[in-house]
Amino acid sequence: MKCNISQDVTAAAELLHNGELVAFATETVYGLGANALNPEAVARIFEVKQRPHFDPLIVHIAAPEQLSEFTTGLSAPAQRLAERFWPGPLTLVLPKRNVIPDLVTSGLDSVAIRIPAHPIARELLQITGLPIAAPSANKFGCLSPTLAQHVVEQLGDEIPMILEGGPCQVGVESTVIQCTEESTILLRPGGIALEEIESCVETVRLARIEDFAETKSQVSPGMLPRHYAPGTRLFLIEKLEQLPSAESIGVLSLYPIEETILSGREFAVQEILSPSGDLKTAAAKLFSALRNLDQSGVECIVALKMPETGLGRTINNRLERAAY
Ligand code: TXA
Ligand code: MG
Numbered sequence: 001m002k003c004n005i006s007q008d009v010t011a012a013a014e015l016l017h018n019g020e021l022v023a024f025a026t027e028t029v030y031g032l033g034a035n036a037l038n039p040e041a042v043a044r045i046f047e048v049k050q051r052p053h054f055d056p057l058i059v060h061i062a063a064p065e066q067l068s069e070f071t072t073g074l075s076a077p078a079q080r081l082a083e084r085f086w087p088g089p090l091t092l093v094l095p096k097r098n099v100i101p102d103l104v105t106s107g108l109d110s111v112a113i114r115i116p117a118h119p120i121a122r123e124l125l126q127i128t129g130l131p132i133a134a135p136s137a138n139k140f141g142c143l144s145p146t147l148a149q150h151v152v153e154q155l156g157d158e159i160p161m162i163l164e165g166g167p168c169q170v171g172v173e174s175t176v177i178q179c180t181e182e183s184t185i186l187l188r189p190g191g192i193a194l195e196e197i198e199s200c201v202e203t204v205r206l207a208r209i210e211d212f213a214e215t216k217s218q219v220s221p222g223m224l225p226r227h228y229a230p231g232t233r234l235f236l237i238e239k240l241e242q243l244p245s246a247e248s249i250g251v252l253s254l255y256p257i258e259e260t261i262l263s264g265r266e267f268a269v270q271e272i273l274s275p276s277g278d279l280k281t282a283a284a285k286l287f288s289a290l291r292n293l294d295q296s297g298v299e300c301i302v303a304l305k306m307p308e309t310g311l312g313r314t315i316n317n318r319l320e321r322a323a324y
Helices: 009-017 039-049 064-070 076-085 119-128 148-155 194-198 279-295 310-323
Strands: 004-006 022-024 031-035 058-060 090-095 110-114 161-163 175-179 184-188 204-206 234-237 248-253 267-272 300-304
Touching (some): 009 022, 009 119, 022 119, 031 119, 064 110, 076 175, 148 161, 175 194, 194 204, 234 310, 248 279, 279 300, 279 310, 300 310
Parallel strands (some): 058 110, 090 175, 234 300, 248 267, 248 300
Antiparallel strands (some): 090 110, 175 184
């Protein structure tokens, strides 16, 4: 299949209405979109991504007015989060209505909903008038795409179009939250820092496997031990003294590493996420940097842990799974 990379939102909308898949830019990562109300189109997402069916999808909508079509309602804390962070990198897991096919939610009685902020995603949602189911536009378990070119590399032969919107500004996936009157659970750290969520709702709890004991379905691939992984073996270390002794090594770090520490090796490459220590900038560069290291031919990749604050926590979460 010839994959067309363009900014033609009308063409993308037509494809979606015809039950086809379209990859599109969002502020977090590129998504692989299908009409969420068309089970055959949704099935095709799982097929192209080679994604297991136990792993539910996020449904993207244009505006809060559409919420009542797809969910039975928001708890008061969910309402506060929605008002504060939508449009943006927040996904809320809400009780679902029957119009949402079971395939989208892997049979769960909840649906994950996000209103994205990227102008091209917003335009697509408005023009189609559809809820769009979209996971990240990569093969299951692999690095997420933050450029149209990344999508081409993994899925270019299998989809008709990529709606191009430049490099993703946030660069890591949305923060996924399940929020009832009683509790707020962080299912996946993401583009909105935990501190920001905590400033809006009381006591946010990190998800535990026991939270999902009653559902047969896997609740969040954010919770799978291995995910977001490059092909090259990745080690996550706390300090430089733990660098392995490999001859060729690719290092991912927030700050530059002194050349002397890397010398004596046959080959060493560095990807520095933000010399000034800005964790938002670091998040935006994360997946591209991992791709570069993966493609550089090094024997192994070594990532130095980020500070556990703000988006550092999200980056560490992705690196832990990449290293598993
Ligand atoms: O930023 C993002 O969220 C991107 C862009 C394209 O919007 N999408 C994305 O989708 O990362 P995906 O499929 O890679 O991750 C969806 C996450 C998973 O952790 C999934 O398990 C969780 O949302 N999820 C979806 N529906 C759920 C539900 N009903 N209950 C709990 N978790 C759910
Ligand atoms: Mg993903």
